[in-house]
Amino acid sequence: MDSYLSDPSVFQINRMPAHSDHRHKRGFAEKESSFYQDLCGVWDALYTEDIENRERDFYRLDFRSDEFHKLKVPGHAELQGLGKIQYINTQYPWEGIEMLRPPMVPVKTNAVISYVRYFDIDERLRGNRLFIVFEGVEQAMNLYLNGEFIGYSEDSFTSAEFDITNYVRDTGNRLAVEVFKRTKAAYIEDQDFFRFSGIFRPVYIYAKPECHIDDIDIRSTLLPEKQAEEPAHEEKKGFLNKLKSMFSGHKDRKDVKVSASGNGRFSLSLKLSATDSFQLYEVSASLSDAEGNVLYEKRCGADSGIAFDEEDFDVRPYSNKDPYLYTLRLEVLRNDKTVETVEYPVGFRRIEIIDKVIYLNGERLIINGVNRHEWSPYTGRAISLREMEEDISIMKRNYINSVRTCHYPDSIPFYFMCDEAGIYVMAETNLESHGSWQKMGAVEPSWNVPGDDPAWKDIVLDRARSNYETFKNHPSIIFWSLGNESYAGECIREMDAFFKERDPSRLVHYEGVFHRPELKASISDVESRMYASPDEIREYFHQDGSKPFLLCEYMHSMGNSLGGFEDYDALIDEFDGYQGGWIWDFIDQALYTKRADGKEVLRYGGDFSEKPSDYEFSCDGILFADRTEKPGLEEVRYFYERRIR
Amino acid sequence: MNVVFGDYTLGVHAKDASYIFSYAKGGLESLSKNGTEWISKPVRPLFWRATTCNDRGNGFSYKSSVWMGADLFTECSGISVSVDGHGFCQDEIIAPANNKLIDSHYRNAKSVTIIFEYRVSFSDAARTIISYTVTESGMRTDYYYHGDESLPSVPALGIRFIIPFTLDGYEYEGLKGETYPDRCHAAEGRYSVDGLPVPQYVVPQECGMHIHTKDVILRKGESLLEIKGSDFAFSALPYTALELESAWHHDELPYSEKSVLSLFAAVRGVGGINSWGADVREDCQIDAGRNYELSVVIS
Numbered sequence: 019m020d021s022y023l024s025d026p027s028v029f030q031i032n033r034m035p036a037h038s039d040h041r042h043k044r045g046f047a048e049k050e051s052s053f054y055q056d057l058c059g060v061w062d063a064l065y066t067e068d069i070e071n072r073e074r075d076f077y078r079l080d081f082r083s084d085e086f087h088k089l090k091v092p093g094h095a096e097l098q099g100l101g102k103i104q105y106i107n108t109q110y111p112w113e114g115i116e117m118l119r120p121p122m123v124p125v126k127t128n129a130v131i132s133y134v135r136y137f138d139i140d141e142r143l144r145g146n147r148l149f150i151v152f153e154g155v156e157q158a159m160n161l162y163l164n165g166e167f168i169g170y171s172e173d174s175f176t177s178a179e180f181d182i183t184n185y186v187r188d189t190g191n192r193l194a195v196e197v198f199k200r201t202k203a204a205y206i207e208d209q210d211f212f213r214f215s216g217i218f219r220p221v222y223i224y225a226k227p228e229c230h231i232d233d234i235d236i237r238s239t240l241l242p243e244k245q246a247e248e249p250a251h252e253e254k255k256g257f258l259n260k261l262k263s264m265f266s267g268h269k270d271r272k273d274v275k276v277s278a279s280g281n282g283r284f285s286l287s288l289k290l291s292a293t294d295s296f297q298l299y300e301v302s303a304s305l306s307d308a309e310g311n312v313l314y315e316k317r318c319g320a321d322s323g324i325a326f327d328e329e330d331f332d333v334r335p336y337s338n339k340d341p342y343l344y345t346l347r348l349e350v351l352r353n354d355k356t357v358e359t360v361e362y363p364v365g366f367r368r369i370e371i372i373d374k375v376i377y378l379n380g381e382r383l384i385i386n387g388v389n390r391h392e393w394s395p396y397t398g399r400a401i402s403l404r405e406m407e408e409d410i411s412i413m414k415r416n417y418i419n420s421v422r423t424c425h426y427p428d429s430i431p432f433y434f435m436c437d438e439a440g441i442y443v444m445a446e447t448n449l450e451s452h453g454s455w456q457k458m459g460a461v462e463p464s465w466n467v468p469g470d471d472p473a474w475k476d477i478v479l480d481r482a483r484s485n486y487e488t489f490k491n492h493p494s495i496i497f498w499s500l501g502n503e504s505y506a507g508e509c510i511r512e513m514d515a516f517f518k519e520r521d522p523s524r525l526v527h528y529e530g531v532f533h534r535p536e537l538k539a540s541i542s543d544v545e546s547r548m549y550a551s552p553d554e555i556r557e558y559f560h561q562d563g564s565k566p567f568l569l570c571e572y573m574h575s576m577g578n579s580l581g582g583f584e585d586y587d588a589l590i591d592e593f594d595g596y597q598g599g600w601i602w603d604f605i606d607q608a609l610y611t612k613r614a615d616g617k618e619v620l621r622y623g624g625d626f627s628e629k630p631s632d633y634e635f636s637c638d639g640i641l642f643a644d645r646t647e648k649p650g651l652e653e654v655r656y657f658y659e660r661r662i663r
Numbered sequence: 664m665n666v667v668f669g670d671y672t673l674g675v676h677a678k679d680a681s682y683i684f685s686y687a688k689g690g691l692e693s694l695s696k697n698g699t700e701w702i703s704k705p706v707r708p709l710f711w712r713a714t715t716c717n718d719r720g721n722g723f724s725y726k727s728s729v730w731m732g733a734d735l736f737t738e739c740s741g742i743s744v745s746v747d748g749h750g751f752c753q754d755e756i757i758a759p760a761n762n763k764l765i766d767s768h769y770r771n772a773k774s775v776t777i778i779f780e781y782r783v784s785f786s787d788a789a790r791t792i793i794s795y796t797v798t799e800s801g802m803r804t805d806y807y808y809h810g811d812e813s814l815p816s817v818p819a820l821g822i823r824f825i826i827p828f829t830l831d832g833y834e835y836e837g838l839k840g841e842t843y844p845d846r847c848h849a850a851e852g853r854y855s856v857d858g859l860p861v862p863q864y865v866v867p868q869e870c871g872m873h874i875h876t877k878d879v880i881l882r883k884g885e886s887l888l889e890i891k892g893s894d895f896a897f898s899a900l901p902y903t904a905l906e907l908e909s910a911w912h913h914d915e916l917p918y919s920e921k922s923v924l925s926l927f928a929a930v931r932g933v934g935g936i937n938s939w940g941a942d943v944r945e946d947c948q949i950d951a952g953r954n955y956e957l958s959v960v961i962s
Contacts, residue, residue, distance in 0.1 A: 459939075549937040574937045577716030577864045581845030581933040582944050608865050619914050622865045634716065637865045638938070649841030649862050649870075650933075656848040 449501025689739025
């Protein structure tokens with residue numbers, strides 16, 4: 019086996035650094051960007067049950083793939099007849115079959131899918147620098163183009179991007195992708211869900227013109243109320259503390275002052291790349307409101323890094339009730355001719371902790387939340403835009419104001435939908451190692467990863483970085499979450515420090531530190547629990563209460579459930595620091611399959627003869643798998659409507 | 664009303680409705696209104712609602728499993744009858760004592776009450792009584808459960824009617840949607856339901872409960888049956904609790920041309936804190952040691 023599959027220090031080879039999720043066009047008027055070429059469709063795929071026997075030569079130019087299976091991309095192999103569908107919760111999926119310890123990679127339970135796809139480069143892309151992007155491949159991939167090794171990437175739920183400029187031809191390209199169902203990454207992708215493999219999110223190629231904006235970093239903040247500008251001396255001191263807490267950890271902003279010129283503060287920095295001298299190019303940036311009024315306008319010469327001056331002006335705050343978005347327009351020009359344009363939504367809001375209570379735009383934050391796995395009863399986690407849109411509209415009509423992207427980054431379009439809908443996002447990093455520290459219901463971290471093991475530090479930090487860099491500009495995101503149920507140790511502490519250092523404008527969340535209270539000072543801005551009873555929550559406030567309290571999971575909506583909601587709702591009035599939570603979870607994970615007689619039926623964990631399994635535990639939604647409402651949603655709606663703001 | 668003191672049954676025939684109560688089967692055997700028969704199997708008390716995922720997770724299903732047996736198998740331990748206020752013990756109405764009643768004035772009555780007493784195999788103290796009082800205006804149905812504190816908590820207490828056809832639907836006055844004692848913040852009103860919808864919890868389980876109900880009207884074609892009370896719970900489903908309990912998938916539920924109307928004196932909540940141990944709130948559990956009752960008029 020390739021040694022890096024079991025080496026925690028190698029989680030990518032030649033993968034491009036993660037960057038903001040903007041899309042560039044040839045002009046503001048362009049509807050669909052002509053810089054992009056979709057590679058989705060039906061690909062050839064060779065499926066090998068066991069990694070040791072995989073076809074190693076499949077990437078070679080002369081290796082014929084016409085006898086291969088046909089697999090739809092994006093899509094899971096298991097839902098297209100290749101490999102076993104398996105649902106399992108905390109146990110590792112090889113439980114009872116292979117005896118492994120990190121970072122050993124399974125053999126018997128480790129299929130490989132060798133994908134091949136032939137393509138020509140669209141004429142409109144030719145002659146440019148070309149990059150290929152895989153938005154989601156479970157769990158790891160080797161990439162080959164025209165017989166050459168291009169790179170390797172892990173992390174099922176974040177984009178893997180590779181520079182193919184030097185390997186690609188205009189026509190007759192042969193793309194070969196070797197997808198591993200499991201690598202050592204399996205230890206930190208032990209989420210409670212169906213275990214799939216394959217290229218399950220879009221794949222595309224994009225062209226970078228001669229000068230291109232690689233990364234955008236937008237900082238848009240709602241400043242504290244103006245009436246606080248001239249307080250009495252004592253009050254002023256309190257006010258400054260308030261500001262300090264708002265920007266704590268951010269070195270550059272300690273001198274922040276309330277501006278007289280507006281309630282919104284905007285700053286922008288860009289990273290660019292060019293094939294020739296930057297001096298040939300200019301960059302313009304403007305911010306306009308929904309009516310088209312321009313509030314901010316800059317123009318300067320291009321460079322690899324541009325930091326525009328910070329400016330204050332009056333803005334309409336961004337919130338769930340009023341998700342008011344401004345539009346940032348960027349343009350790269352050469353001799354006044356457009357090279358590329360970018361548009362990106364901007365919202366102004368302020369999330370802060372004052373005296374152990376979370377405030378959003380100066381108002382106490384109440385989370386009417388839900389955990390959401392991406393799910394389609396037909397295609398698993400390869401979900402359509404229509405399904406995402408439906409999820410958003412179900413949330414809005416049920417007064418759900420927040421989503422936790424359990425337990426991995428979601429598809430990119432979903433974040434833009436949340437921006438528009440004002441759904442507050444807890445953006446969770448793809449990390450869960452539940453089976454490495456909890457066994458038979460007991461905390462037993464004898465071989466926990468990542469834990470304190472330096473060998474596992476970079477691999478989890480990389481996931482934090484990918485999450486942050488990709489989604490950092492979304493106004494809907496108010497929390498970064500380090501992952502789920504991975505216990506706590508030095509590696510997770512470093513992830514926390516990474517987010518704090520990079521982003522003082524949002525809060526960091528992690529629940530698992532609950533098991534190691536001695537680390538609470540350096541992990542998580544909030545006290546987060548799952549399934550704590552109302553009395554246990556009262557106990558927290560009476561005995562500790564040092565951080566605001568959130569339930570990252572509560573009201574386990576498995577089967578006919580959701581009883582006793584009022585007992586949690588009452589806590590909102592009892593403790594200012596109790597700020598709600600995210601129901602577990604949004605939608606039942608069940609799959610349509612055909613019975614022997616051809617009838618289409620919904621099946622759940624264990625129904626696919628997969629062993630071991632955790633059976634109907636896959637179905638805990640407030641929606642049934644077909645997105646119809648469970649009756650108990652009536653109760654959720656009642657309480658969430660009362661608390662929405 | 665015409666009263667028939669049969670050898671096996673007690674028949675009561677009002678203007679619009681006829682009732683046959685079976686001594687042999689230990690319950691109401693026929694309720695016929697304007698030519699429509701509403702009873703498929705003799706009416707018995709119920710002690711089970713299908714357990715939920717939460718019940719299974721917190722061990723309730725295991726701890727309370729005796730009640731599942733009781734739900735399937737009860738024994739009618741006593742019957743008494745009262746006609747216009749005159750009481751008959753069992754021996755005074757069954758053969759040959761009934762011979763004397765053929766010409767008695769009791770054959771024509773304004774009010775007839777029959778009381779069935781039921782016992783469960785595992786307790787001498789626990790008793791269930793269902794009393795039916797028939798008048799021209801309908802049948803008052805009273806249910807009493809007398810508790811035994813040594814017994815485990817019960818999932819549900821009440822009466823189950825098996826109706827021989829699938830209802831076209833029903834209308835009720837109460838709370839919107841499916842409600843339980845710990846999940847009932849729903850709007851009050853009059854609601855109409857088409858057919859007998861079964862919420863599609865992937866593993867079939869307790870469902871379709873309506874608590875705090877004042878009135879239900881069952882509908883089949885032109886035929887209507889009304890159940891009126893002050894505050895009761897009911898569900899109308901194509902399946903019995905045991906059928907729901909036994910199926911792992913909806914398509915494993917049996918073909919059903921019946922309707923199962925359950926009237927509840929007490930209903931266990933569904934819980935929600937978690938599905939692996941947390942119990943239902945104490946005030947939403949059914950204490951087997953207490954007494955519970957239910958009173959409705961069926962017409």
